[in-house]
Amino acid sequence: MIRWMMFFLVGMLMLPATVIAQDTPIATSGLTIHVVQRNETLFSIAQQYESSVDELAALNGLGDVNNIQAGQRLLVPTDSSPVEQIAPRTHTVLIGETLDSIATFYGVTVSDLINWNPEITSPETIYVGQVLTVSGISTTGTFVDTTDITTAEEDVVHTIQSGETLFRIATMYGVTVDEIVQANAIEDPTLIFAGQTLTIPGVAVPQPASTLPAPLATLDISPPIFIEGKTGRLQLTTVTPVAVSGRFLEQELRVASEQEGTVHTILVGVPVFTEPGIYQMTLNFTDGNAQVTTLPVNLLVIGGAYGSEIISLLEDRNELLNPIVEDEEMNLLRRVMSPFTPDRYFDGQMGLPAAAPITSPFGTNRSYDGGQIFDRFHGGTDFAGAPGSPIIAPAAGRVVLADTLNVRGIATVIDHGHGVYSLYAHQSERFVELGEFVTPGQVIGSIGSTGRVEGAHLHWEIWVNGIQVDPMQWVSHSFS
Numbered sequence: 001m002i003r004w005m006m007f008f009l010v011g012m013l014m015l016p017a018t019v020i021a022q023d024t025p026i027a028t029s030g031l032t033i034h035v036v037q038r039n040e041t042l043f044s045i046a047q048q049y050e051s052s053v054d055e056l057a058a059l060n061g062l063g064d065v066n067n068i069q070a071g072q073r074l075l076v077p078t079d080s081s082p083v084e085q086i087a088p089r090t091h092t093v094l095i096g097e098t099l100d101s102i103a104t105f106y107g108v109t110v111s112d113l114i115n116w117n118p119e120i121t122s123p124e125t126i127y128v129g130q131v132l133t134v135s136g137i138s139t140t141g142t143f144v145d146t147t148d149i150t151t152a153e154e155d156v157v158h159t160i161q162s163g164e165t166l167f168r169i170a171t172m173y174g175v176t177v178d179e180i181v182q183a184n185a186i187e188d189p190t191l192i193f194a195g196q197t198l199t200i201p202g203v204a205v206p207q208p209a210s211t212l213p214a215p216l217a218t219l220d221i222s223p224p225i226f227i228e229g230k231t232g233r234l235q236l237t238t239v240t241p242v243a244v245s246g247r248f249l250e251q252e253l254r255v256a257s258e259q260e261g262t263v264h265t266i267l268v269g270v271p272v273f274t275e276p277g278i279y280q281m282t283l284n285f286t287d288g289n290a291q292v293t294t295l296p297v298n299l300l301v302i303g304g305a306y307g308s309e310i311i312s313l314l315e316d317r318n319e320l321l322n323p324i325v326e327d328e329e330m331n332l333l334r335r336v337m338s339p340f341t342p343d344r345y346f347d348g349q350m351g352l353p354a355a356a357p358i359t360s361p362f363g364t365n366r367s368y369d370g371g372q373i374f375d376r377f378h379g380g381t382d383f384a385g386a387p388g389s390p391i392i393a394p395a396a397g398r399v400v401l402a403d404t405l406n407v408r409g410i411a412t413v414i415d416h417g418h419g420v421y422s423l424y425a426h427q428s429e430r431f432v433e434l435g436e437f438v439t440p441g442q443v444i445g446s447i448g449s450t451g452r453v454e455g456a457h458l459h460w461e462i463w464v465n466g467i468q469v470d471p472m473q474w475v476s477h478s479f480s
């Protein structure tokens with residue numbers, strides 16, 4: 001109480017000052033967006049944010065860390081460096097939280113939160129991973145000191161889930177990676193393993209479990225902010241067996257349920273041309289008594305910054321010359337890749353399908369003869385391998401298409417399970433049969449120029465539950 005009054009008085013004396021001093025530096029952690037400036041490299045950006053090239057690459061699904069462009073928007077970890085001790089207290093929004101629950105937790109009002117966070121336009125538009133200011137001068141003109149909340153700090157124990165990184169765990173609990181490393185005497189932060197338990201020091205924010213509706217026990221979303229043209233993954237655990245369903249971006253979510261319906265994995269492809277913004281995902285949990293619990297989750301989708309190409313300059317310019325032929329082929333591919341295989345054949349990061357330089361990245365908008373930009377984009381990654389050089393299966397799976405197509409020429413499609421498929425186009429020769437199970441590293445064909453191309457190259461696509469996504473994210477990031 002004395003402490004509170006002291007702050008009250010300090011607040012009064014300071015009015016109308018806008019800078020608020022705190023007695024202790026508060027460690028904050030979350031994500032923000034950095035717009036790449038000219039002459040910046042991923043390394044220089046990593047240094048600015050006390051991050052690493054690897055971390056930024058994983059966070060943004062970057063395949064080629066040397067290929068970033070001015071104007072590109074990158075997710076970067078926010079961090080309170082020692083020189084910024086006057087920064088106001090922040091809170092990273094967790095799954096299941098509302099402005100109401102956050103206001104209640106910090107003992108402030110929703111109006112205060114809206115006041116301190118001008119980017120909030122309505123109470124519905126906060127999203128997972130958003131960093132909110134939770135202290136400041138209240139609407140009544142007094143300083144609201146939420147640092148008191150930290151006096152109730154206690155350590156919690158977190159069991160590492162498959163695919164989690166220290167950075168993600170730190171973000172989830174609103175602490176820094178350094179704090180977790182120190183509290184657990186971790187020598188090498190890259191060597192953590194699923195099942196390992198960590199002490200999370202001084203957690204002062206509500207735990208995810210306490211904000212999730214029963215029967216949901218944990219919900220992990222990776223990355224916490226989705227990117228146009230990339231893949232995202234949800235992992236859920238429930239205390240009782242349930243059937244999970246849901247919708248996001250007008251897609252029916254496809255769910256792989258294991259361990260008697262208590263562990264669920266959902267992969268989501270964010271379509272290219274999805275407008276940046278906040279989108280609501282709804283998740284439904286149906287128990288054995290047909291009781292349905294619904295959880296809405298707001299997620300931020302940011303643009304993929306794919307740029308554009310003039311098609312007459314491309315080697316494979318003919319890929320788009322006849323949209324009707326292309327559409328027919330796309331419909332065939334959609335049918336082939338629509339079944340959902342509940343088994344997962346891929347494990348960890350995928351390998352590269354060819355030992356060759358990338359000549360055309362995924363996602364580039366394509367214009368025709370320098371004219372208008374079509375609502376079309378490059379749906380794969382091109383590798384300029386020598387004719388006849390090997391095409392390698394980047395992960396295990398079953399061959400579900402082995403055919404010669406109009407646009408893609410001699411083509412193979414592999415089903416990797418959990419709704420993930422990969423496609424290999426323009427081959428000169430194919431070495432696998434329909435129905436065959438391939439293993440990672442197996443040579444499945446050779447690079448050629450069949451179909452509508454003018455030069456030999458491998459065109460590699462990855463589809464996630466019916467959506468074409470950036471294949472290189474699967475090389476740099478594990479979704480298992």
Ligand SMILES: [Zn+2]
Nearest residue numbers: 380381382459
């Ligand atoms: Zn291509």
